[in-house]
Amino acid sequence: MNRRKFLQVTAAGMALSTLGSFAADFGDPHKRVALIGSGWYGKIDLLRLIQVAPVKVVALCDVDSRMLAEAAEIVSGRQRSGKKPRTYGDYREMLQKEELDVVLIDPPDHWHALPMIAATEAGLDVWVQKPISVDVIEGQAMVAAARKHGRVVQVGLQRRSTPHLVEARDRVIKEGRLGKIAYVEICCYYHMRTHDNPPDTAPPPYLNYEMWTGPAPMRPYNRLIHPRGWRAFMEYGNGIIGDMGVHMLDMARWMLDLGWPKTVSSAGGILVDKKSKANISDTQTATFDFGDLEIVWTHRTWGAPPDPKYPWAAIFYGDKGTLKASVMGYDFTPLDGGESLHGDPLYEYDKYPEDRTEKDLERPVASAIRRHMTNFLSCIATRTRPVADIEQGYISTTSCILANLSVKLGRSLAWDPVQGRVKDDEEANRLLRRPYRAPWVHPEA
Numbered sequence: 001m002n003r004r005k006f007l008q009v010t011a012a013g014m015a016l017s018t019l020g021s022f023a024a025d026f027g028d029p030h031k032r033v034a035l036i037g038s039g040w041y042g043k044i045d046l047l048r049l050i051q052v053a054p055v056k057v058v059a060l061c062d063v064d065s066r067m068l069a070e071a072a073e074i075v076s077g078r079q080r081s082g083k084k085p086r087t088y089g090d091y092r093e094m095l096q097k098e099e100l101d102v103v104l105i106d107p108p109d110h111w112h113a114l115p116m117i118a119a120t121e122a123g124l125d126v127w128v129q130k131p132i133s134v135d136v137i138e139g140q141a142m143v144a145a146a147r148k149h150g151r152v153v154q155v156g157l158q159r160r161s162t163p164h165l166v167e168a169r170d171r172v173i174k175e176g177r178l179g180k181i182a183y184v185e186i187c188c189y190y191h192m193r194t195h196d197n198p199p200d201t202a203p204p205p206y207l208n209y210e211m212w213t214g215p216a217p218m219r220p221y222n223r224l225i226h227p228r229g230w231r232a233f234m235e236y237g238n239g240i241i242g243d244m245g246v247h248m249l250d251m252a253r254w255m256l257d258l259g260w261p262k263t264v265s266s267a268g269g270i271l272v273d274k275k276s277k278a279n280i281s282d283t284q285t286a287t288f289d290f291g292d293l294e295i296v297w298t299h300r301t302w303g304a305p306p307d308p309k310y311p312w313a314a315i316f317y318g319d320k321g322t323l324k325a326s327v328m329g330y331d332f333t334p335l336d337g338g339e340s341l342h343g344d345p346l347y348e349y350d351k352y353p354e355d356r357t358e359k360d361l362e363r364p365v366a367s368a369i370r371r372h373m374t375n376f377l378s379c380i381a382t383r384t385r386p387v388a389d390i391e392q393g394y395i396s397t398t399s400c401i402l403a404n405l406s407v408k409l410g411r412s413l414a415w416d417p418v419q420g421r422v423k424d425d426e427e428a429n430r431l432l433r434r435p436y437r438a439p440w441v442h443p444e445a
Contacts, residue, residue: 027380027381029053029054029055029377030054030055030056031053031055031056031101031102031377031380032055032056032058032098032099032100032101032102033046033049033055033056033057033058033100033101033102033103033104034057034058034059034060034061034085034094034098034100034102034103034104035057035059035060035061035071035085035103035104035106036061036062036091036094036103036104036105036106036107036111036115037061037062037104037105037106037107037108037111037129038060038061038062038064038067038068038070038071038072038106039062039064039067039106039107039227039228040227040228040360041106041129041156042062042071042104042106042107043071043074043075043360044360044361044362044365044366044369045104045106045127045129045156045369045373046075046104046106047074047075047078047354047358048366048369048370048373049104049127049373050075050078050079050080051352051354051370052370052373052374052377053373053374053377054080055079055102056079056081056083057075057079057085058085058086058098058099058100059085059086059087059088059094059098059100060072060075060085060086060087060088061087061088061089061090061091061094062087062089062107063089063207063208063209063211063212064206064207064208064212064226064227065089065206065207065208066206067206067227068087068089069087072084072085072087078354086098089208089211090211091115091118092118095118095119095122095124100122100124101124101125101380102124102125102126102127102380103115103119103124103125103126103127104126104127104128105119105126105127105128105129106129106156108212108230108236108237109129109131109133109134109236109237109238109242109243110134110214110215110216110235110236110237111214111215112128112129112131112132112133112134112138112142113132113133113134113138113139113141113142113443114214114215114440114443116128116132116142116145116153117141117142117145117443119151120145120146120148120149120151120153121145121149123149123151124151125151125152125153125376125380126146126151126152126153126154127153127154127155127156127373127376128142128153128154128155128156128390128393129155129156130155130156130157130246130247130250130393130396130397131237131238131242131243131246131393131396131397131400131401132155132390132393132394132397133394133397133401134236134237134238134242134401134434135401135432135433135434136398136401136402136420136432136433137432137433137442137443137444137445138433138442138443139393139394139397139398140394140420140445141443141444141445142390142394142443143390143391143394143445144445145443146390150383152376152379152380152383152384152385152386153386153389153390154372154375154376154379154386154387154388154389155388155389155390155392155393156369156372156388157246157247157250157251157388157392157393157396158365158368158369158371158372158388159247159248159250159251159254159327159368160250160251160254160372160387160388161368161369161371161372161375161387161388162327162345162365162367162368162371163345163346163367163368163371164329164330164343164344164345164346165251165255165325165330165343165368167330167343168255168323168325168330168332168341168343169254169255171332171341172316172321172323172330172332172341173255173256173316173323176320177318177320177321177323177332177334177341178316178317178318178319178320178321178322178323178332179318179319179320179321180318180319180320181256181293181316181317181318182292182293182294182317182318182319183293183294183296183317184252184256184293184294184295184296184314184315184316184317185295185296185298185314185315185317186245186248186249186251186252186295186296186297186298186313186314186315187248187297187298187299187305187306187310187311187312187313187314187315188240188244188245188248188298188299188311188312189298189299189300189301189303189304189305189306189311189312190244190301190311190312191301191302192231192240192244192301193232193240193273193276193278193280193282193301194224194229194232194276194277194278195273195275195276196224196276196277197275197276197277198222198223198224198277199222200220200221200222201221201222201223202221203221203226207221207226209221209226212226213437214437214440215436215437215440215442216235216236216437217235217435217437218437219233219235222277224277224278231243231280232276232277232278232279232280233278233279233280234279234280237280238397238400238401238404239280239281239284239404240280240281240284240299240301241266241284241286241297241299241400241403241404242397242400242401242404244299244312245286245297245299245400245403246396246397246400248297248312248313248314249288249295249297249396249399249400250388250392250393250396251314251325252295252314252316253392253395253396254387254392255314255316255325256293256316258290258293259395259417260395260399260415260417261288261289261290261295261399261415262289262290262291262414262415263287263289263412263413263414263415264286264287264288264289264399264402264403264406264412264413264415265286265287265289265403265406265411265412265413266284266285266286266287266297266403266404266406266407267284267285267406267407268281268283268284268285268286268407269281269282269283269284269407270282270283271283272301272302273301273302281299281407282300282301282302283299283300283301283302284297284298284299284403284407285297285298286400286403286406288399288403297403307324309324309328310324310326310328312326312327313325313326314326319335320334320335320336321333321334321335321336322335327345327362327364327365328344328345328364329342329343329344329345330342330343345364345365345367346367347363347364347366347367348366348367348370352366352370372387372388375387395417398415399415402415402422405422405428405431405432408431409425409427409428409431411425413425413428420445
């Protein structure tokens with residue numbers, strides 16, 4: 001064995017040794033991986049995958065050529081081979097030309113459904129960011145595609161893999177410390193809605209704005225839209241409840257082992273900040289009624305949070321105590337004056353020192369994404385459903401979409417999960433599918 005070969009084999013062995021107990025569960029861990037959407041969270045997700053398995057990132061796709069080139073440099077510096085991935089501006093070309101095993105889908109929300117379905121048709125296993133869709137029929141089509149083609153699909157609802165939240169579920173809820181739980185508050189009080197109103201301009205030369213818009217309505221380019229600011233516009237997502245609320249609702253459903261809400265009702269709008277170009281609500285409440293339990297969402301992008309320690313959180317009320325849970329920790333307080341419990345996020349700087357310096361990384365979430373990725377890889381090897389399977393993502397996403405439809409229609413909506421329709425409300429059912437901009441064709445379930 002020559003020196004070059006020896007170094008390659010040694011490096012591969014060291015890489016595998018870092019996988020710990022997960023390595024045996026991955027089957028062949030050297031998956032050929034591609035990323036669609038190389039912006040903020042696309043890189044966060046992909047770099048966590050690189051940390052837990054010696055995957056081969058062979059291709060990246062983005063409609064922003066400058067962002068794409070930057071991502072290719074970062075990935076080449078982080079993946080074990082040191083190779084720079086091939087780059088594409090159109091996911092369809094990439095899926096046609098590349099031999100892949102796994103694709104990560106991380107573009108803006110309006111671009112989740114079509115690439116995910118195309119990837120399953122190409123025989124790939126898929127990681128897709130939350131919310132899975134911006135309308136209900138898209139979500140139904142995504143579940144149907146995953147099942148038809150027998151693909152493993154993990155949704156980026158990583159609260160289900162967050163170490164301290166797993167601990168809170170096991171130590172507090174499963175051990176019965178809360179007693180009877182009949183009410184859960186979920187909330188977001190971040191001032192995350194833009195207050196600006198800059199003029200529209202021509203898109204920058206490095207952005208293919210026609211492709212970026214895709215099936216969404218075409219609106220004039222504005223610097224608020226790209227990058228990351230698209231969340232302020234309903235054309236591309238489902239507002240703060242669809243962005244932040246879906247995490248907390250899904251976390252509550254997972255912790256309490258809940259399926260579909262029986263009814264969804266919601267109210268809200270732009271009540272305070274009427275000067276911004278943003279068209280998402282600055283205030284909204286929603287009630288998800290599960291029969292003998294209600295989950296109630298509130299968001300405000302103005303004013304102060306009721307509990308500054310838990311501005312984005314779920315608060316579980318039981319007849320024996322209260323559990324507050326968030327990305328930043330959890331606190332259980334019993335009513336009888338007994339033992340309180342507390343948990344903090346898991347930071348793993350000793351194992352992954354690059355977490356300290358990685359640009360724009362949400363550091364408290366890194367360990368959760370790594371565990372979410374290991375669960376994804378293990379399920380690929382065993383052909384089983386992951387912890388945030390596409391169907392779970394569909395339930396949580398659709399519930400938030402129904403809340404927005406309730407605001408629009410001004411009434412409560414009763415959901416039939418078997419038929420995939422709102423009960424006795426044809427006007428609401430017509431809104432389950434948004435119009436697609438030509439030439440893009442809406443997927444069917």
